[in-house]
Amino acid sequence: MTQVARCRVYKFGGASIQDADAIRRLSALLADERERPRALVVSAMGKTTNALEALLAAARRDDQADYRRWLAAIRDDHLAVAEDLFGPDSPVADALEQRLAELDAAHAAYREAPYPFHYDQTVGMGELLSTTLLSAWLNASGIPTRWCDARSLIITDDRHQAAEIDWAATHERIASLAAECDELLLTQGFIGATPGGAMTTLGREGSDFSAAILAEALGAEALTVWKDVPGLFNADPRRFPNARQIRQISYAEALEQTWHGAKVIHPRTLAPLQRAGIPLTVRSFLEPEAPPSTIGPAPGDGDRRPALILRDDQVLLEVSPREAGFIEAGLMAEALAALAEQGLNANLLEMEAQRLRLVVDHKGERLAPLLARLGACGAVTHREGLSLLTVRHPGEALMPALDAGRRALVERSTPATAQRLYPAAECPERWTIPGF
Ligand SMILES: Nc1ncnc2c1ncn2[C@@H]1O[C@H](COP(=O)(O)OP(=O)(O)O)[C@@H](O)[C@H]1O
Ligand SMILES: N[C@@H](CC(=O)OP(=O)(O)O)C(=O)O
DSSP states (O other), X not given: OOOOOOOEEEEEOGGGGXXXXXXXXXXXXXXXXXXXXXXXXXXXXXXXXXXXXXXXXXXXXXXXXXXXXXHHHHXXXXXXXXXXXXXTTOHHHHHHHHHHHHHHHHHHHHTTSOHHHHHHHHHTHHHHHHHHHHHHHHHHTTOOEEEEOGXXXXXXXXXXXXXXXXXXHHHHHHHHHHHTOOSEEEEESSEEEOTTOOEEEOOTTTHHHHHHHHHHHHTOSEEEEEESSSSOBSSOTTTOTTOOBOSXXXXXXXXXXXXXXXXXXXXXXXXXXXXXXXXXXXXXXXXXXXXOEEEXXXXXXXXXXXXXXXXXXXXXXXXXXXXXXXXXXXXXXXHHHHHHHTTOOOSEEEXXXXXXXXXXXXXXXXXXXXXXXXXXXXEEEEEEEEEEEEEESOTTTXXXXXXXXXXXXXXXXXXXXXXXXXXXXXXXXXXXXXXX
16 A cells, blocks of 8 residues: 555534634634644535435425425525635536536435435535535635545445445555645545445544544544534533533543444544544634643543433333243344344343333434334333433442432443433433532
8 A cells, every 4th residue: 555644634524614704714723733734524514414314305205395495595505605705606606506406416316216325315415515615715725725525535335324434445545545646635524435436424423434534544643623612521511511621531431432422523433543543632623722632542531530421312112022931032132133224223221031121312214113123023112202311430429419309211330331311301401510
């Protein structure tokens, strides 16, 4: 494989490019950096991915009026930013119109195709739109930038919506691009393509993972993800106002916290970085000078301090054998296979002789087929409207204080992790961490 000089990779998410001012802030941030990064990985603008999902839903139910409304909203958002940055009738506006025409053509062509395939051809378009805008802006701002199509860099299998990476092909493509190009490389997060060129996506919020793939392939010395928070906290600071910033945390502990649902980093991000020993720094695009958080090989304050992770919109599923008896291994295997078929994880799993309890994310369209499939394994009940609190390193006093005045439907504890499933109504919107 081609040898590439050591370098840094930056990832910017939707919030950092949500409007023209944010894009100006981003180019100013790059201009101020002492040393420019080698590559940027960028997500869709603002909430575009959600809008594309709504557009897709309208397309699938053949609601033309709603579909056209969403298409117009996405078009207006992007053209307004282009006009603000470049003035009226710019070539960038033409390039955006062309991508929007591709999006519309994909809708017509794939309406009858399987949902996951149609999803990827539609929803992956947000990153193509945002990077078209950003690359033109960076070049216009005196930062020579090469727009790179992630569909020819990130090679995946055809598991649409949750594609697996072909690591060898991906590393080869990225290394050879880097070897022939000196400009700043700008590519899309979240998307890739099969060897045949069909667009795939890596899972919602997967741009952090894309950035890690690029960092590993480039042999980067560091990856920085730029967020609207100064770093990683020991709970979501929006929900837990007294959460504290973590300065240093090991890959292993960060994996625990992100896997349990700490939304700030996608959990798939960590494996490529850990494999290559690349540190991940979380910094704020709003306060670039603020001290960051680092995820790396060494443990730090984040490995010891209690960390709280709250997952809303959870469903409790209880499966029991239909006849007198107990949960046999076969029933358990069937139940887990049913989850995997729907692309769901058991966020909590707990069992007794006659009852298997699984807690999963409520992903609208997946619940009915899941219940039907579980119903074939045993007797099933389900309950919605729940929140799952996971606490790492809870110590002795924290769980009793959190439980006070609340009724946990399910509890699970290991020496390092405590979990509680509460009715959502019992979890405050602004939740102060007791004794902190
Ligand atoms: N443990 C945590 N530490 C910091 N932020 C967190 C944590 N858990 C959740 N968040 C939320 O993550 C958000 C940033 O992540 P995200 O929105 O995915 O970024 P982006 O889409 O820009 O990459 C923050 O605004 C914060 O509310
Ligand atoms: N745009 C995709 C991928 C992503 O990672 O976005 P962000 O970096 O804004 O979370 C999504 O919203 O899922």
